[in-house]
Amino acid sequence: MGAVAAHILRSTITLSHAIHIDGSPTCFVQAGGDTVLRAALRAGLGFPYECNSGGCGTCKFDIVGGEVHVLWPEAPGLTERDRRKGRQLACQCVATGELAIKVRTDPEYVPRILPRRHRARLIATADVTHDIREFRFATENAAEFLAGQYASLVIGGVDAPRAYSMSNLPNEQGEWHFQIRKVHQGQATTRLFHALQIGDEVEIDGPYGLAYLREDNPRDIVCIAGGSGLAPMVSITRAAAAAGLLGTRKLHFFYGGRTPSDLCGEPFLQELAGFGDAIVYHCVVSDGASAKAIDWSGNVGFVHEWLPRLLGGDLARHEFYFAGPPPMTQAIQEMLMVTHRVPFQQIHFDRFF
Structure with a gap:
């Protein structure tokens, strides 16, 4: 500068x-x-x-x-x-x-919760996959956000803030959990994965985002994630279960990975009441060669291609939330709106690039 x-x-x-x-x-x-x-x-x-x-x-x-x-x-x-x-x-x-x-x-x-700046201390980390890690931070104030929203992290040694979605639920204890995918030679994730130690501080600024859980409709819920888009979809699923929404409707959770080793999310859902019944997990691998190499017997292709196959033809009966790489979110949006005529009001995502 x-x-x-x-x-x-x-x-x-x-x-x-x-x-x-x-x-x-x-x-x-x-x-x-x-x-x-x-x-x-x-x-x-x-x-x-x-x-x-x-x-x-x-x-x-x-x-x-x-x-x-x-x-x-x-x-x-x-x-x-x-x-x-x-x-x-x-x-x-x-x-x-x-x-x-x-x-x-x-x-x-108009923000339902006004964004604020918080000093946050790293209190724990845990690997989710070979390249996704959960980082848990604690602030002195309560963690106030809506399930599906994101915050901006100001990390020492990084030239600009980075946006990451929360995976947990709002809480009085002031805990903010982020499931972050390591980016090759990425300045922020290199710092997070290799330099940040327990007790180190960052600034959390938030919440932001409009792709939060809507509780006031009776439609079945569909969450679609790829990469670190896992975090907001886990948060939405947790919130739907905590709010009692899954007593009368289903939640379909789709996760798309390039190889079988990239697949994740199911262990977080297994902790919730209704898993396997009200909460259904679907995973899809896009790299057919890697799937064949280990005799993968699951779904192969792009995750958006499996929505009509597994949900049926009338996709407009569902409320959709999704997060992940831009090509994935663009393909999902076009398929839902153009091919299946799902009303825009039933489609929720924040565009990241």
Whole structure:
């Protein structure tokens, strides 16, 4: 980071800046080094967003007056047309003074729990697979979130926050559990897997995300996970069981892995009442050669291909939650909405890139 940029960011940490929404009496304050988006969400505003990290483009806005410092100028969430028109991503902008913006807020995005920053201490780790590990952190305050949401972790030695979903349930003890997949040469996961020790501290900022469990409908639930998308789906399943939702409906849990050694999730579900009856686990391996090499007798293919085979043709009878690699989530979304006409209101996921 250049000296000028570093100076700007240091200034925003010590100064507060008013941000006005054009055509509205709404004004909120950016403080503490927040981005425009996080400041809006902490103020309880319905600012549209998904990934909170520059990839999806949902938080686009126009500057009416004032200036911003852009944290990631090349963020893929902006198209070339957006750049020509001067549009910005709220998750990648820090106001450098009083700011006026144009954005259409939406009640759907109003946070049900306002995001907060917490100092958190690592208290335990446990391997889930050969490349997924659960990290458990504790904060002094209660862990307040909705099942399926994520938080942003600020890790010492890592250049930017990373978003990870919680796998546990909200609790008064202040425990936040994350099931994180190791990324080859990934800066954050290298630090987490190889440098972070029990007792070390990180900052947890959250909760964020809109793909949380909806309890107010009678439809059967389908959770679909791949990679570390396991965490939010485990949290949703735990919450559905704890809320008593599975007395009158089923929950189908799908996990897709490249090889049989990548499959996981079932042990977490086996701990819940109703496993094998109200909770049904389905696993799918995409690498047919690896499956054949060990005489794998389970499902082979892409996980989305198995949904209609195992659930039947009328997928619109279900409520869908999913998380995982972008190609998987894109394929699921297209199949549900285009091929099977599942209403958008029954499809819940946060886009990450």
